[in-house]
Amino acid sequence: MMETRHPQLKQNFNELVAIEKLQHMHNYSKSSTVATILAPLLCIPLYEDSTPHLPFYVWLVAMAIAVMARYCLLKLIRAKDKPQRDFVFLNIAIGMVTFVWGIGWFVFVQPSDMVSYLLYQIISLTVLFVGMVGYCIDWKTFAAFVIPLKLPELVFITLNFSQIVWPIALGSMVAFYLALKMGFLFASSWEKSFSLRLRNDALFDQLIEEKNASMAANIAKSEFIATASHDLRQPMQSINIFLDMVDPSELKDKHSSIFLRMRKSVSVLNRMFNTLLDISKLDSNFAVNERPFHLTEIVNILEDRFSDLCAEKNIQLSFVDGNFVVQGDANLLEQILRNLLANAIQYTDKGAISVAFHGQSGTLGFTVEDSGCGIPAEDLPLIFKEFFRSDHSRSHYDGLGLGLSIVSRIVKKINGTCTVQSEVGQGSTFTIQTSFPVLERSDALQSRTHNSDTRNTIHRYEQTRPATQSIHLGIIENDDALLTAYQQYFTRSGYNVHVIPHSQADFEAHLASMPKLDFILSDFRLGEHDGIHFIQRLREEFNHDIPACIVTADTSPQHLELFSRHNIEVMYKPIDIKSVEAFIATRIH
Known part of the structure; x- marks a missing residue:
């Protein structure tokens, strides 16, 4: 009994x-x-x-x-x-x-x-x-x-x-x-x-109660991350734009030093937000979306994102033998490389970082090698765990300890493998072997190297972009600070900027005086109606599928399919304004 x-x-x-x-x-x-x-x-x-x-x-x-x-x-x-x-x-x-x-x-x-x-x-x-x-x-x-x-x-x-x-x-x-x-x-x-x-x-x-509680806690965590991320990304986007509008060379030495430190701190925050975005996506039931793509697409994105940061630290960044057309998920591959590069740059104070691609066995593989502080042997089995940060480097570098965990989860998702070799004081080498087939080779990219003399993002497409004076750019944004930042930056860059109201009545009244737009830059959450509603309404008004991009702080993965269905591309806040401008220039061509 x-x-x-x-x-x-x-x-x-x-x-x-x-x-x-x-x-x-x-x-x-x-x-x-x-x-x-x-x-x-x-x-x-x-x-x-x-x-x-x-x-x-x-x-x-x-x-x-x-x-x-x-x-x-x-x-x-x-x-x-x-x-x-x-x-x-x-x-x-x-x-x-x-x-x-x-x-x-x-x-x-x-x-x-x-x-x-x-x-x-x-x-x-x-x-x-x-x-x-x-x-x-x-x-x-x-x-x-x-x-x-x-x-x-x-x-x-x-x-x-x-x-x-x-x-x-x-x-x-x-x-x-x-x-x-x-x-x-x-x-x-x-x-x-x-x-x-x-x-x-x-x-x-x-056990069922604990499982339900765990699932509820996981959902609550994801909702909290999405909500907190959205509310914090909005002001961070404004800060990023205003910082990009400041030329440190025009400041006094004392102020320039303060400004550079502030920009470095903001850069750390940006990396943390991107990490939270990656975690939010991985917690959802996302699917691997394979399509043919050229590695130059990813290399160009990574160059735009990391070359200036490497220049500030006087680190040489190179991409070697990326002349492949691959069948795979370009977004997931870009996430892996972005997190590995962010990790390498964070723990490298001098020397070089190299990304080398290969197509051995008919599938894409690559290595990310740095000359940073290295990882102690006893920490190697732990580095892919969430929130793990080695005592060897914790006091010298900022971060959440999520970057390598994200890499590990994505690699498993695409049925790949990830190995690491490291020596304290000599640097680390991460080797990723994916399951993405290599379709063909091309001579489009043999080797690209970036150092302290690398051109900044805006210069890289300056030769090919159309004259900004002829570009009519429509902006829909309900955050006053961010709207002011967009308006000042793009006006100063020579665009014809048109601020579009986000209330339905004002929007309809504004349509009569609005010229034909070349590009629409919009937020997603705009109150009564979302950005998709206004973009589609503008396209109907001008009877033209106007190129459009939603720059949003909303990290809900289910919205990706919604944007794709309406032929609207998406970028996530905070993102540097030069990347936004470069994106607009490529779509207007």
Whole structure:
């Protein structure tokens, strides 16, 4: 029986045991009703001729009354309402029938007739063992079943001790004793088994609750990250634009030093936001979206993002042998490289960082090698865990400890492998082997190197972009600070900037005086309507699929399909304004 020190718990357990036993025995009793009716009827051909008619028919009537009473009492049992009362009904119901079977010893058996004695002994033992099947889980009920059956036999043996065969009688009484003992032991074993089942059910329920709580916590974490990320990215985007508009060379030495430190701190925040964005995407049920692409697409993005940072630290950044066309997910590959490069730049104070691509075995692989501080051997098994940061470098470098965890998760998602070799003070080399097939080679990119003399982002496309004076740029943004930043930057760069209202009434009134736009730059969350609504409305007005990009702080991955369906590209805040300008220039061509 379940062991418990709390009386209430023990009482509850006893009630559950009683209800469970009662339900089982009640169901068994109902299922054996037909057998209870047929068994006495079989005695008619067996004993009608050899038994005096009066006692025989009296016994038969008594059995009919007992069977009917049994049926009525079983109908009264509800199992859950009043288990103690129902136990009494059940014990009386089955005890009456077995008692009439016990009286049969005095009706059908002649002590001197060995055949009649053995025949009824077989009948009696059959009834005994049939009852054990259904009632031995509760020793009191089993006793109520077996004692009325065997006690008349014991009286019969005692009264006719000089005529019966004692070995048979003794064997019957031994069977009676063993049946009682087995019933008691089985009832105790059943209670222990039931107690274990309750505990297992409780543990299972607890596991389900903990799983649900874990899932709820994970959802809450993702929602918090998305909400907090959105609310923080908005002002960070404004800060990034205003910082990009400042030329440090025009500042005094003291102010220039302060400005560079501030920009470095903002750069750290930008990396943290990008990391949170990656985590948010990975927590969603995203799918690998494979398409043919050229590695130069990714290399150009990484150059724009990291070349200036490398120049500030006087680190040489090179991309080697990226002349491949690949079938794979360019976004996931860019995420892997972005996190590895951010990690390499963060932990490298001098020297060089090299990204080398190869197409061995027909699939894309690459290495990211740096000359940074290196990783201690004891930390290598831990570096891919979330939020892990080595004590070797924790005090010297900022970060969340998520970049390599993101890399590991994406590599697993694309069925790739990731290995690392490192030596303290000498640098680290990360080797990634993807499952993306290499489709062809091209001479578009052999080697690109960036150092402190590298041109900045705006210069890289300056030669090919159209004259900004002829570009009509529509901007839809409900954050006043960010709207001012966009307006000042693009106006200063020579664009014809058109600020588009985000309230429906003002928007409709503004359409009449609006020129045909070359590009639309919009936020996503704009209040009553989102950016997609206004972009589609402008396209309908001018009957032209105007190139458009949503620059948003909303990191919900499900919006990616929505943007793609409307042929709207997306960039996530915070992003440097030069990258936005370069993106616009490539789409206007």
